[in-house]
Amino acid sequence: MQMKEYKPLIVAFCCNWCSYAGADLAGNNRLNYPADVKIIRVPCSCRVNPMFILRAFQRGADGVILCGCHPGDCHYTSGNYYTRRRMAMLFSMLDYLGIERERTRVEWVSAAEGAKFAATMNDFVEKVTALGENKRLEDLRCKR
């Protein structure tokens, strides 16, 4: 019996002004990145409440990545600076609880960085695939 190839489910929160446009550019330029990445557009990276990240894991995500404008380039001036602190603290806490570090990431991707977007996603999917299924932050009810 052959094992089905493991495909992780990745949720990518992308800010409307930079990273979502970056994803668009990646598509326009026909750059490949895995279809396992599900993009959720948010007005600003700082719209992402830690609860969103946990809920993504609950609903079956194996990895969650948050993309926003480069620090200093936030459409709302300072949103991503707050994101940076919040996510640093949240990721450190998840690590403290024994959740794998590689399952979460923040990356700054501008509207011009289609190539970076694709490369980031390829790399993230690869890392999460290597980790395998999310077991430590899963909700079994969502898997039946």
Next chain:
Amino acid sequence: MQKITRDQLITKAVELLSNGTVSAVLGWKKGEFDYDITPAVFTTEEEINNGFVYNDFCGANFSKYLVAKTKKLEGKILVFLKPCDSYSFNQLLTEHRFDREKVYAVGIGCEGMADVVKLKNKVDGIVSIDYNDDGMYVDTLYDGTVKVDYAEVMAERCINCKSKKCVAYDELLGEDGEVIDSARFDEVASLEAMTPDERFAFWQGELSRCIRCNACRDACPACTCEKCVFDNPGSGVENKAPVTSFEEQMFHIIRAFHVAGRCTDCGECSRVCPQNIPLHLLNRKFIKDMNECYGEYQAGAEVGSRAPLVDYTEGDLEPGEVFERGENDA
């Protein structure tokens, strides 16, 4: 044993009540067995003389009660603040949660409070307790009078006391203390030193005992939302019981995150937990991380200070770098 005596507090309370400064007193009321003390609102001299107590089991932090009581009561309310309560008091003022004008705060020194759980693990069948200079003399059902040293039953939060300094008061009883360079982050550090698998096992073991009674939240002076997200049926995460281990984790991560930067480390969450989950280790992790990443910050040390999570600098470390920190230090 406390240096401040019950009589001192009663004299002060009666004085302020009778000269009209305050119309009510938040204080501690005696229970059935000398350790089961209930926070109470006293409004007459007679009530105070009959029921007011102060001893090593008066750990409850009164600051949060002020949010509701200042709205409800006419006139000023007298509150006694131990040093750690005074930090919560300031933090609530920073968040504009009550009207300072409606409170008369009396700061009181604290020698550290006893932990009922520790005492009960040592002594069976406690009938009454006598406080002497050299320890507690516990009258028991089975073993006669047992002497217990104060140090043996001191609460963890008091062993690792961060400050004996009252940071807010209208009047101070006794002597003020100093901020202490405590060892309160040692346990967090030893958890950090474990492998992820060990940490995961540790927290699964602790959090699996959670019965979601919400005592940690309801006692927490930083948790003053009118409607908690976990009580709100419209939030999508409302839940009355931890159905899965995920929900145990989510509740405690989100609660700790929500008070991060506002938590003064008063330790009420761990004190009230009926399942003895060391919840303060979650809050202290955030405090330790913020101190290391964004500079030393003590919530409630002064009114109006800006917490690290509502602040930023352009050169802050990246979320990915948060893990490399320790490795660089080493």
Next chain:
Amino acid sequence: MRKLSLDNLNKFFAAVAESKTIYLPVDQKDGSAKYAKWAEGTEWSNALNTVRSPKDLFFPQTEDLMEFKTEGKNIEIIDIRKESEDFVIFGVRACDVKSFEVLDRVFLSEPVDSFYASRREHAIIVALACTRPSETCFCTTFGIDATEPAGDVSAWKTDSALYLKANTEKGEAFLKSIEALTEDADTAEVDAQKTKTAEIMKKLPLADLTTDAFGGGKTEELWNNPVWDEMSQTCLGCGTCTFVCPTCQCYDIKDFNTGNGVIRYRCWDSCMYSEFTRMAHGNNRLSQKERFRQRFMHKLVYYPENNEGLFSCVGCGRCLAKCPISMNIVKVMKKIGGDK
């Protein structure tokens, strides 16, 4: 009466575990005890009682009731009930045994709660007499004899042996199944223990507590008592007292959207919570005073009114030990009933 040498205790657990799951109090890392499944190497706790009561085994904190799956316009309802198998709850204290009677009247009266009933039918309760009651114990107030616990089998533990006596057919069958490990015994040692414990019970600090001021028909008399206002002043509104209580039986039924279906489940609810029994028009108890009153009136007035005077408190003392502000039913009873 049968006698089991304590040396054979583990053999006894192993023998029972061969055919049935056996739950017993075990110590946890933090020093408290809980009911857990016995497995090779499990140590029976010496604790007087567990933090969570054994009601969990009949009425768990959460329980899935059914599942819905939709496909197009079709909705499929899936019965996810698991058939219960016989199990043994070992070491239940007299107060907790009494709590089952309180729960039975709620769940086994029409309409019968089939989930609860199934577990109840499959359970064999081995109750254990107390020898070292705590200062927080007040079971005698409710007419419970801690030295003579009910249950299918009553047990008495001495320094060297466990004495067992069957009270029901189920209990007799159970004792028969482990007959090889036990021997016939007279009641001398048990009687001595009972006398000794009874003496201690009389000396407990709460021994004088009475229910005189309470019972059915007292609603109007007690409803507007100023005590509710006074005593609820500092209540935090957490659910600790209700969740550690062996007789609290309120629950909520909720739907969980799994993303590919819906699980309908029930979970304990607490009358201390602001969302308790929320209806379309909103909440019927808006203040903590009303919630606080509800809890104690339910235990001491409403329940006995509907159940021939049976109070829905068994004096186990868990709420005395666990309330974050040390407010509890004893303080309420003394305040209203008049302290002696």
